[in-house]
Amino acid sequence: MSAVDQTEENPSAKTGTYLVTGAAGFIGFHATCRLLEQGIEVVGLDNLNDYYDPALKQARLDEIARVSSRTGTRFDFVKADLADKSAVDACFNSHHFSRVIHLAAQAGVRHSIEAPDEYVSSNLVGFANILEACRNAKTPHLVYASTSSVYGANDDTPYSEHRGADHPLQLYAATKRANELMAHAYSHLYNIPTTALRFFTVYGPWGRPDMALFLFTEKILKGEPIPIYNEGQLERDFTYVDDIVEGVLRVAADVAKPNPEWDARSPDPATSSAPFRILNIGNNEPVPLLDFIDALEDVLGKKAIRDLLPMQPGDVKRTHADVSLLKSAVNYNPTTSVREGVGRFVDWYRAFYGVPGNTNDV
Structure with a gap:
């Protein structure tokens, strides 16, 4: 069942317009393009901050504009900060949203240690503004980005x-x-x-420069050392962005409902007597970080200079998503292998930054 099949089963999902916050971000960009390809009009909201290169965010918006033009599906961009309640309210007052896909946030595990105020403003105040706007607008379904990082000190994997x-x-x-x-x-x-969608490590074309694949590719091509924490003894549930977006859109079309079997005396954290749920979204196949680097070296045709470092504060050794709930809800089934996904990222990176092909410097 494709995402298109899912929306056809739920006609209300194709009425009105979708709001995608963080539309100039990595996952928001891909989600927006996919919606436009399906003929669903999108309003994209983003503040285009400088956490990483704003030129990359603008390039994503330019690509969205090309997809909008090619498909004939309307895309409107709103430059606004989530923490600005009046701007968020104005956006909701100007449109009727059949779905809200909230992906905007201050991201980055390590940056939150250095700049906590940014996370309070965007992730707490901003999210409260989105909730209030959805309440006032009676939004039919809010889907929002959470993270595998919430599992924190819980090392009982796969995470459920x-x-x-x-x-x-x-x-x-x-x-x-x-x-x-x-x-x-x-x-x-x-x-x-x-x-809530708890994202596990997402990678692919148009990715974030602060994430491992982008950072490693850039440094390997420049002949610079790549930082490998815990001396490489890490595993991540790497998930290709197209598989992620497929899941996001299927979930958006499948409106959360109360769980009639929810028991207040033995509460299930994933569901509720309210129309609320939490879903993991990952690949369900942890990959050793060193194997991921091996795949990248193979695609690039160049060996990395490996700088083996100790564990970072706030990091975990292994992530592994139990996606059985998501599969049961929307028939989610990621299909992209790490080798294939890394190859697609490198192809995009070379084209976007004008980097020549295989250096054969192995």
Whole structure:
């Protein structure tokens, strides 16, 4: 079942317009393009901040404009900060949104240690503004980005939504866990259907420069050492962005509902008597970091200079998503191998930055 099949089963998902916050971001860009390809009109909201190169964000917006023109599907861009309540309210007052896909946030595990105020403003104040706007607009379904980082000190893998996630190891994770709790309160009080998606390590073309694949590719091509923490003894549930977006759009079309079997005396953290749920979205196949680097070296045709370093504060050794709930809900089935996904990223990187092909410098 494709994402198109899923929306056809739920006609209300194709009425009105989707709001995608963080539309100039990595996942938001891909989600927006996919929606436009499906003929769904999109309003994209982003503040285009300088956490990483704003030129890359603008290039994504330019590509979205090309997709909009080619498909004849309308895209409107709103430059606004989530923490600006009046701007968020104005956006909602100007449109009727059949779905809100909230992907905007201050991202980055390590940056949250250095600049905590940015996370409070974007991830807490900004999310509260989105919730209030959805309440006032009676939004049919809010889907928002959470993170695998919420599992924190819990090292019982594969991570399951049915188990607790209340010991975050850094502020970024804490703000995302707070978002889940805030959303539940709104689902309970105002009957707003909300779905949290706990993203595991997402990679692919148009990715973020602060993430491992982008950073490693850049440094390997320049002949610079790549930082490998915990001396490479890490595993990540790497998930290709197209598989992620497929899941996001299927979930958006499948409105969260109350769980009639939810028991207040033995509460399931993943569901509720309110229209609320939490879903992992990952690949369900952890890959050793060193194997990921091997695949990148193979695609680039160049060996990395490996700088083996100790474990970083706030990091975890292994992530592994149990995606059985997501599969049951929307028939989610990621299909892209790491070798294939890394190859697509490198092809995009070379084209975007004008880097020549295989150097054969192995």
